[in-house]
Amino acid sequence: MANRITAASEGTERRQAPRPDITVMRETVQILLDPDAVVLPPAADELETLTQTIRGHLELLIPEVEQSVRLLKKDSIHRYCALACVGEARGKLRAEPSRRFGAEVGHARRLARTLNALCDHYENLGERP
Secondary structure: HHHHHHHHHHHHHHHOOOOOHHHHHHHHHHHOHHHHHOOOOOOHHHHHHHHHHHHHHHHHHHHHHHHHHHHOOOOOOOHHHHHHHHHHHHHHHHOOHHHHHHHHHHHHHHHHHHHHHHHHHHHHHHHOO
16 A cells, blocks of 8 residues: 555646746856847857757746736736747747748747747746736
């Protein structure tokens, strides 16, 4: 019986998602949104790594923000804005790079700006009761 309890508690621990590290997320965003990166964008392999990292951060942060807004009133402006940002983030995750909008670099920067906005909402919602 002790083995079942131990296995169940270990299984629960494995299912819990890691807490978002907003500092790391913002540092990753800054690499792509730094004015120097506009002049000299990252190399292709670094850009792919950054894009995948930002996508992972978004996939981690979206449910966290959604969970936080549940504590707000249904007619709250903060709730509406945070959920709009979540919708925008989901749309950006579904989007593909387009030559018309800066190809892979433009796509990565759009993801980065969305992640930055989602980080803002996450921090603001964490300060609310």
